[in-house]
Amino acid sequence: MSAFFAMNGYGFYVWSAYGLAAVAIVVEVLLLRSQRRAVLAQARSTVSAPAPGPLAATE
């Protein structure tokens, strides 16, 4: 098992590359989730209190 992680001396480079990619992907997924939550909350407040849009004058 430790031989697997050692990668014959290249462990630092191999695991840094894969680790960095994994962190970047996790960050993107978390950002997507939080952005979706924020946008849905924004849509909810638009529904409950409609902002004066272009139609407001005619309504």
Add this chain to the structure above:
Amino acid sequence: MSINWFRYASPATFYPLAGKLVPLFAGGAVILAAIGLYIGLVVAPTDFQQGDAYRIIFLHVPAAWMSMFLYVVMAGWSALALGLNTRLSAMMAQAIAPTGALMTLIALASGAFWGRPTWGTYWAWDARMTSELILLFLYLGVIALRNAIDDPRRADRACGVLALTGVVNIPIIYFSVQWWNTLHQGGTVSFTKAPSMESIMLAGMLIMSFAAWFYAIAAVLARARTIIVERERGAAWIAALPEVRNINA
């Protein structure tokens, strides 16, 4: 039978379709990545020249391919948006940019960690590496330009023009290893000749490429849904969505 190709060009019909596709592609990406990583890190034999450092190829090449593919797709959507003035095309282009930047970043970072043990340096101003760095700046430029313009429709047009202009960089990246004989090696896989690598290595790389495709499709569709809700939030169909009406949905 005539098919209405424009049916899914409407955000209202595209939104639920994308919602069904996101978990499918995300699940596919996880399964493919698990198989690809197992082949790449465990099954594939150690390279006789590079030792185990070469195993970065299973991450580096798929990410680099995706970084270029995604840019071409983003530019294609931008061209559609500019030509046909379709909202959803511009939203798709907007949704691709961050995932494209992510793939470019992974390609550059994994390349640096591969270059250090094999070439003796993390970075060089080599043609392939420099043009890939410019690709990252193009993605970041498209994202920054959008954030700088308040009106989304004007932002669509400005970002579309920038994205289309930047397409010139894609053939430069692709052919850089042929045009300039600098540090980066030529392609390992070619359309015109047999691949210069063992079939198990090629299999691992192709499976990881499909994983990258599936992940990118899932991430882009999920982001497109967020963009649709943000930009169409005044529309009645958005207000009627269960996830908008119900706090817990």
